[in-house]
Structure formats: C-alpha cells, structure tokens
Amino acid sequence: MIDKTIIEASNDDRDAGLRADYDALGEQLDRRGIDIAAIKAKVAGFGIAVPSWGVGTGGTRFARFPGPGEPRHVFDKLDDCGVIHRLTAATPRVSLHIPWDDAAPADLLAKAEETGLGFDAMNSNTFSDQPGQALSYKFGSLSHTDPAVRAQAVEHNLACIELGQAIGSKALTVWVGDGSNFPGQAHFARQFDRYLDAARRIYAGLPEDWRLLTEHKMYEPAFYSTVVQDWGTNYLIATELGERAQCLVDLGHHAPNVNIEMIVARLARFGKLGGFHFNDSKYGDDDLDTGSIDPYRLFLVFNELVEADGPGFEPMHMLDQSHNVTDPIESLMVSATEVQRAYAQALLVDRAALAGFQEGNDALMATATLKRAFRTDVEPILAMARLEAGAAIDPVAAFRASGYRARVAEARPAVAGGSGGIV
Numbered sequence: 001m002i003d004k005t006i007i008e009a010s011n012d013d014r015d016a017g018l019r020a021d022y023d024a025l026g027e028q029l030d031r032r033g034i035d036i037a038a039i040k041a042k043v044a045g046f047g048i049a050v051p052s053w054g055v056g057t058g059g060t061r062f063a064r065f066p067g068p069g070e071p072r073h074v075f076d077k078l079d080d081c082g083v084i085h086r087l088t089a090a091t092p093r094v095s096l097h098i099p100w101d102d103a104a105p106a107d108l109l110a111k112a113e114e115t116g117l118g119f120d121a122m123n124s125n126t127f128s129d130q131p132g133q134a135l136s137y138k139f140g141s142l143s144h145t146d147p148a149v150r151a152q153a154v155e156h157n158l159a160c161i162e163l164g165q166a167i168g169s170k171a172l173t174v175w176v177g178d179g180s181n182f183p184g185q186a187h188f189a190r191q192f193d194r195y196l197d198a199a200r201r202i203y204a205g206l207p208e209d210w211r212l213l214t215e216h217k218m219y220e221p222a223f224y225s226t227v228v229q230d231w232g233t234n235y236l237i238a239t240e241l242g243e244r245a246q247c248l249v250d251l252g253h254h255a256p257n258v259n260i261e262m263i264v265a266r267l268a269r270f271g272k273l274g275g276f277h278f279n280d281s282k283y284g285d286d287d288l289d290t291g292s293i294d295p296y297r298l299f300l301v302f303n304e305l306v307e308a309d310g311p312g313f314e315p316m317h318m319l320d321q322s323h324n325v326t327d328p329i330e331s332l333m334v335s336a337t338e339v340q341r342a343y344a345q346a347l348l349v350d351r352a353a354l355a356g357f358q359e360g361n362d363a364l365m366a367t368a369t370l371k372r373a374f375r376t377d378v379e380p381i382l383a384m385a386r387l388e389a390g391a392a393i394d395p396v397a398a399f400r401a402s403g404y405r406a407r408v409a410e411a412r413p414a415v416a417g418g419s420g421g422i423v
C-alpha cells in the first residue's frame with residue numbers, strides 16, 4: 001500500500017525539527033506541571049474510526065464530482081482506510097455501512113488482517129431503498145404506518161448485527177430518516193410509539209456485549225418533522241430501551257449555535273453518551289472536515305469528555321463527513337489528527353485551577369484557563385506519537401510522495417459523477 005521507505009524518507013527530512021519542537025514544548029509543559037510523555041501516551045492510545053463511505057468522494061443533492069481512483073467496493077475502501085491508518089496510526093478501525101459494504105465475513109476479516117484494521121460500529125440503512133427490496137421506505141422505516149415495513153426494517157438491523165458479530169464489531173448505530181414533510185402528515189405520538197416498538201425488537205436481538213447507538217438529526221430528509229430530531233428524543237429512546245442503548249452525537253445534526261458541549265456533558269452525566277460522529281459545519285449538516293470551521297468547539301467537546309472520563313466511560317469516536325472537493329484520504333487523515341489535537345489540548349486543561357475559578361465565580365480566569373490549553377500548539381506531541389508508531393510525521397506529505405492515488409487510479413476505472421450525497 002504505502003512503502004515503508006517512503007514514510008522513512010519523509011520522516012528523515014522532518015525528524016530533527018520535530019525533536020527540537022517536542023523538547024521545547026516538553027520544557028514549557030514541565031513548567032506548567034504537565035508531563036509531555038504522559039500526554040503523548042494518551043494520544044497514541046486514542047483511536048478514531050473511519051467510515052467506509054468516507055473514502056469515496058461525497059457530494060450534495062445537486063451533484064457529485066468523483067476524483068481519480070474511487071473505491072469500487074468495500075475491499076478498495078478497506079485498502080484506502082488502511083493507508084490512512086498506516087500514515088497516521090490514528091484510525092485503527094473502520095465502520096461499515098450495510099448494505100453498501102455487504103460481503104462474506106471471512107473475506108472482510110482477511111482484508112482487515114491484510115490492512116491492519118479492525119471493525120467499529122455497524123451502520124444500518126433504512127433511509128433508502130435497495131435493489132430487490134420488497135417494501136419501500138419512502139414513508140419511513142422503523143416508524144412506518146405499515147407493520148410489514150417496520151418488520152422489514154427490524155430484520156435488516158438484526159442482519160447487520162449478525163454480520164457485525166462475525167467480524168468483531170461491538171455496536172450497531174441506527175439513524176433513520178423517518179419524519180414528515182407536511183404539518184398533519186404524521187401523528188407525532190403514534191409515529192414515535194411505532195419507532196420505539198420497532199427499536200425494542202432490535203434491542204432484543206442485541207448481543208450481551210454490544211451497544212445500540214441511536215443517532216439524532218434535526219432535519220433532512222424529512223423537512224417538517226423528524227422522529228429522532230434531537231438529544232432529548234434520543235435520550236428518551238436510550239432510556240426506554242435499556243442500559244445498552246446510548247445516544248450518538250453527530251456534531252452536524254444540531255441547529256446552528258446549539259451548545260453541543262453541554263449536551264455532551266448532560267448525556268455523559270447520565271451514562272447515555274454512546275459515541276460521536278465528528279465533522280464540522282457552518283450552516284447546517286454540512287459534513288465539512290472536522291475542525292475546519294470551529295476547532296474551538298471541538299476542543300470544548302473534548303474538554304467535557306476529559307472531564308467525564310472515568311471507569312465505564314467509553315464513548316465511541318468516528319468521523320462522519322463528506323469530502324466533496326478534496327482527496328478523501330487526505331481529508332480523513334487531517335480530520336483524525338484534528339480529533340487527536342482537540343483531545344491533547346483538553347488534556348492540558350488545569351482542572352484543579354478551573355474548578356477553583358468555577359467555585360469562586362471568577363469567569364474571566366475560568367475561561368482563560370480553557371484558552372490557555374486551547375492555544376497550546378500540541379502538534380509536536382501528535383507528530384511524535386505518529387513517528388514512534390512508525391507512521392508519518394507529515395501524513396499528507398508522505399501520502400503525496402507515495403503516488404498511491406495515481407496507482408489506484410490505474411486499477412480502478414473512473415466512475416460517473418451522478419447525483420446524491422452522503423447523509
């Protein structure tokens with residue numbers, strides 16, 4: 001995939017500079033009572049899952065402009081995901097989407113072994129119709145008025161669990177597009193009751209060591225009302241279903257300016273924070289690259305995660321974004337790094353000082369305490385963690401030097417643009 005000598009040559013050019021920067025940062029942190037090696041060890045152990053659908057070029061409902069070497073199937077996708085992990089050492093797992101990635105478990109496991117990857121949460125799809133499907137999801141899936149459609153959607157989710165079990169996954173993520181486009185179209189209470197009833201049947205099929213993560217989204221594809229529209233409804237679902245049901249927070253699935261870090265703190269406090277889909281946005285569910293618009297918000301989310309950390313607190317972390325104008329591999333590498341950066345910055349927060357300022361109502365110093373951590377350039381920590389793991393100091397530079405994209409473009413025929421983005 002990526003020749004070892006390419007990474008080594010790329011790192012040789014940057015090694016001395018990195019060590020000087022790392023030592024300087026280490027001295028600075030030492031004066032603040034922080035052990036840089038401890039932070040680096042935590043960053044090195046922090047993995048972010050890559051979505052299989054993220055390595056293909058995304059799009060909007062207007063158009064899609066594919067790049068060269070688009071993955072043709074799940075095995076090409078795993079190759080690309082393997083490259084991302086090889087160069088960043090930050091993305092050890094892939095999240096599959098069924099039926100897009102459906103394949104024989106033995107073949108998936110063999111490819112995972114070859115690419116050095118494992119499998120994260122399984123994702124079901126009842127928001128679009130598949131070829132040969134008996135009943136349509138046009139008017140909903142788990143909350144559909146027709147019990148036969150609901151049964152079909154439940155069966156699909158159970159099949160996702162079955163495949164996931166065979167490949168070592170431990171969670172099922174469910175997002176439905178169910179909702180309504182007109183006032184009066186759906187009866188809110190009855191529709192939600194139908195959803196809960198169907199979700200209970202999925203939960204009943206969940207293995208003991210699995211979690212069911214439900215993902216809320218404010219709007220789209222339903223534009224008047226959405227069945228699982230916000231964290232409040234999501235919390236109700238997780239509470240109704242049981243202990244192994246938790247909420248998944250996709251950063252893009254909220255109204256603009258919503259205080260997501262506070263939602264994170266609330267869900268964490270009550271044991272219902274199951275995981276994340278990281279991305280960034282300016283206006284809505286933009287699915288822009290993580291940290292590209294508001295890195296401070298990402299940091300504030302991680303500040304709450306570090307604050308809530310303790311025994312049994314194990315939210316899952318995955319990227320979920322659409323790469324419309326960049327090479328998806330490059331975007332995913334940069335985004336995984338941005339997640340690690342926010343985590344490292346959050347680890348630098350002086351929590352004792354912050355608690356003191358909070359108790360003393362010193363708003364200015366409390367916020368300055370956060371800003372001090374956020375302003376610290378932790379890049380040498382991230383880069384050193386990569387170097388020590390045999391990955392690249394500069395993943396994008398090494399990727400471009402490798403010629404991987406041009407190589408796979410020869411093997412993978414160009415695909416037509418078409419329409420249809422990624423949700």
Ligand SMILES: [Mn+2]
Nearest residue numbers: 215250277320
């Ligand atoms: Mn998502």
